[in-house]
Each structure stands twice: as structure tokens, then as C-alpha cells.
Amino acid sequence: MAYDFQVVIDTGDPHPLADWWADALGWKVERQEEAFIREMIEKGYAGEDETTVHNGALVWKSGAAIRHPDGLERAPRVLFQLVPEPKRVKNRVHLDIRVGAGKIDEEAARLTAKGAKELHRGRQGPNWWVTLADPEGNEFCLS
Known part of the structure; x- marks a missing residue:
């Protein structure tokens, strides 16, 4: 059985790093739906403290993802995930x-x-x- 996967990169600041990598690879940053985020907050599934504003849009603070312009069939998604500690080793x-x-x-x-x-x-x-x-x-x- 074959599985799909995504690559996850730990980061202290997911959104700028996702922007950097999207530019580096010629990929696209996944759009986060502000209406969905607001709905999750209104229903009590998330709090305002779990969001931030990046490039003028409300986004989840915990991460940002990029994908190949031809979609997931072409290459796996790369997720930039917020972690509290800085990178320390290779x-x-x-x-x-x-x-x-x-x-x-x-x-x-x-x-x-x-x-x-x-x-x-x-x-x-x-x-x-x-x-x-x-x-x-x-x-x-x-x-």
C-alpha cells in the first residue's frame, strides 16, 4: 500500500517562511479562508489568540502551507508549523x-x-x- 505525505518544517514564524519558500520554489502559498476561521471562532472551536494577520488577511497562527502550482499530484504539500523553540542543530x-x-x-x-x-x-x-x-x-x- 502506498501513502501520500506532506513535508513539515518547524519554524518560529510560519507565514513569512512559507512566503520565502513559495518564492524560492516558484510555488503558491495556500490561501486560508478568513470566513472559515471566523466561523470556527464564533462556534467556540478556536480563539482569537490562535490567529494572526499576515499580508492583511486573518490566518491561523500555527501554520502556513505551500504547494506546487500543478497541485498535489505533482509534488507533496509543504507545511510550515509554528514551534516555540529555535532551530539548534543540523x-x-x-x-x-x-x-x-x-x-x-x-x-x-x-x-x-x-x-x-x-x-x-x-x-x-x-x-x-x-x-x-x-x-x-x-x-x-x-x-
Whole structure:
């Protein structure tokens, strides 16, 4: 039996990090329905303290998600989940973003200009990659 999955990234500030990753990947941030959020508050299922305003819209404070423009059939959803503690050690799992050997330097420059930090460059035979960290320090590779 095969299962679907989503990737979850812990973060101290889900909405700006989701925006950053959506831009980095060319994906879309999932829209959160303000009417649904207000209905959940009115019915007592949630409190105002569980919401925040991001880019002028009421959203759930606990998370934000992005998805490939072609939908979940193309790639799994990525959820950015609010956690109280900051990142302290190296990721045990990371994303490898395949941009093609001819675009690695260009994409690394674009993402560092938007707040990523280059950590190192690696090579294995004819293949090479750049390891970066997003604005919260989560490692990922461009290959």
C-alpha cells in the first residue's frame, strides 16, 4: 500500500517562511479562508489568540502551507508549523532542489539575496551542489 505525505518544517514564524519558500520554489502559498476561521471562532472551536494577520488577511497562527502550482499530484504539500523553540542543530532531513547544473550559481545568488546563507559546496564525480540555509537556518541543497 502506498501513502501520500506532506513535508513539515518547524519554524518560529510560519507565514513569512512559507512566503520565502513559495518564492524560492516558484510555488503558491495556500490561501486560508478568513470566513472559515471566523466561523470556527464564533462556534467556540478556536480563539482569537490562535490567529494572526499576515499580508492583511486573518490566518491561523500555527501554520502556513505551500504547494506546487500543478497541485498535489505533482509534488507533496509543504507545511510550515509554528514551534516555540529555535532551530539548534543540523537538519536530519533536508530538501534537494534540482535546478540543473547550469543554474545552480544563479539560483544560489538569487536565494542568498533574499536571505539564504551559503553553507558549503560539494561534489561527487561530475555532480555538484550548493548547500544553503533558509532565513531560519534550515539547510537545503541546490543541484
